[in-house]
Amino acid sequence: MSEGRRGAVRSEAARTAILTATSSLIERLGYDRVTIEGIASEAGVGKQTIYRWWPSKSAVVAECLLEGALIPETFEPQDTGDLAADLSEWLERALGFVSTHHSLLHSLIGAAVENEEVGQRLYERLGASPEVLAERLRVAQAAGQLRAGVSVEQLVDAIVGMLIARLLFGAPIRSDDAHGFIDLILHGATPNRPQ
Amino acid sequence: MSEGRRGAVRSEAARTAILTATSSLIERLGYDRVTIEGIASEAGVGKQTIYRWWPSKSAVVAECLLEGALIPETFEPQDTGDLAADLSEWLERALGFVSTHHSLLHSLIGAAVENEEVGQRLYERLGASPEVLAERLRVAQAAGQLRAGVSVEQLVDAIVGMLIARLLFGAPIRSDDAHGFIDLILHGATPNRPQ
Amino acid sequence: MSEGRRGAVRSEAARTAILTATSSLIERLGYDRVTIEGIASEAGVGKQTIYRWWPSKSAVVAECLLEGALIPETFEPQDTGDLAADLSEWLERALGFVSTHHSLLHSLIGAAVENEEVGQRLYERLGASPEVLAERLRVAQAAGQLRAGVSVEQLVDAIVGMLIARLLFGAPIRSDDAHGFIDLILHGATPNRPQ
């Protein structure tokens, strides 16, 4: 078990202070106005302590997301058996959060561009991770609630993509869009479907 | 009629040189490694000439997009009467472009986070502008090819959002996803639709 | 006589406005915080109008001195026949002016470093020009009031130099130093002189 490791061990206090400071600064200033020096100073920590454990600012942000320091809530679709209701209810909650934390989310998309891991963590936090949203869809697929040939990945991309697109392009976000959007996705845009 | 404007007039040569240099540098280095100083030097222009006409790097990029300096091609859905075919064909072209210019597009999303106008111009260039994609959909709606109650905006967001989501989250992009995705959107994910 | 000069003639109004603006700005800001653009703007004049007639900022200052725009008073030693009294009275006035316009004079020394002509004009304005102070001394020399072998130039340099040295090195300047200094210069520092 012991592999001859000597000397002081990584300070949990410092690590926590860094994540807290980062989250707080991002909320106050937005991602791109946050600097490593600002984090170090806010956290009462040396810059080197940050660089020792993370390769970049965006990596710290990724860990903030992982720890729930930035987005404490979780958004998981339920499984009541009613796919449309479950998805609508989930998307309503997600859209509600996004609309009230518009600038935070906008910031995080910026971080995601720099660092793919941030994107993944963000994806997960909003309940759209492979293990959560996709799982719910796969359950539905298994229950025959999805057409044959429908790609779960495409389905997820359509839903999450709508969310991202609204954030990026400044379109208004209202949680009561949720039902209509899920209806569109599940039942299609055309009036008649070939059986 | 004359509104008393005196003094030398804006140099079109300088303006063009700046847009050209910016486009070239973004393609070579990626948006976030491009600097105002780099643009000025590449364009053979003083920094002040940039700051005189644009407030920020991202604003220059927005104008590059507007002028077609970054994305010369345009992607407009046709109107053959067959909505599914038109959209599939268009999305296929767009996905093809995106997949072969992955890093450019990734860059531009970064610029779009900084500057909403970049997002709008990017949106438009990909054929998803209100005047183009949405127009095609409205035509379809008028022709009864869309269900009542379907929001054209949501439809567009779902399609473009998918594109953005793939770019951001590193998912593979292949132009032969187009048909399946349009089918999903138009006909829905569920096997039976309440009539 | 006429050498075929065609076109508009130099605007005296512009010339005067420039000299006035320059003098005013130097008094308010000090020579080195005055800029050509500042002068042009204050004078309501185009930059080119300054560059057309003067090669540099310091040349404008030299003309300001020449016109008495910066130092309206003149300081000329009288000739009552009493050399010591004349010089004391003159130096007292000069030191009085210098002590009450300390920062202006300091500024002008800066201009003199850049442009020798400014030095000459300054020199003249304080009454130490070859045509004035040196002339008074030459009169005294002719009247046998100066020793044989005494160089008038050295005498002038000693007096004016003291003034400059005090300005440059921040020593206090009081007009009642004048009598003692002239006494020193005229009668020497040593108690006994070889006859």
Add this chain to the structure above:
Amino acid sequence: MSEGRRGAVRSEAARTAILTATSSLIERLGYDRVTIEGIASEAGVGKQTIYRWWPSKSAVVAECLLEGALIPETFEPQDTGDLAADLSEWLERALGFVSTHHSLLHSLIGAAVENEEVGQRLYERLGASPEVLAERLRVAQAAGQLRAGVSVEQLVDAIVGMLIARLLFGAPIRSDDAHGFIDLILHGATPNRPQ
């Protein structure tokens, strides 16, 4: 004892490189064509390292003078008991130096206008510091070699001032002026002195 100072210590190598580069550039280009960026580049140093320790270009020059980087020689009057001979010999050396380094000294007067400390250091370097030239004069005063009522400060100002005046106003400087000037100062300009 320990006053709790943590962190890396000031780099003597950087400090020396900056002073050396500054001196070299001033000699090559003259004070006003030297820039902070030029110094930094010549010294292989970041600009911030200059701004961290000096508030301005002229402050760096003051330190150059203090370290003897610009004027390595020192000019101190001897004390052989013969005041006139000591001062003549000293002034001859000083004038000799000034005449062979005319443009350097001209430059330094420009720096002295910007920064009083440069003036003081320059003063000192030429042997005219309170602790040196004035001391020699005070010794002479104590030995009864100066008249009662003669101000040592005025004496020093007359001598150094002559030097400055010649530099500023472009008068020729020749080291054989020294004897005559000291004779003038010590024995006065007038042929007869009231006993």
Add this chain to the structure above:
DNA sequence: TGATAATCGAGACGGTACGTCCTGTCTTTCA
């Protein structure tokens, strides 16, 4: 009296340097 030529205010232009901020690395001291 119209063409020519010079001036004027205005202001854009290519540049240079400013002083500040931040990056990522290295060094010193403390606990």
Add this chain to the structure above:
DNA sequence: TGAAAGACAGGACGTACCGTCTCGATTATCA
């Protein structure tokens, strides 16, 4: 020996001026 403090080389920022140029309007002379 890990962590704070902080100095370091470097690079970009956005601003201020430089000295030149171009623009349209306004004089003045000459043909």
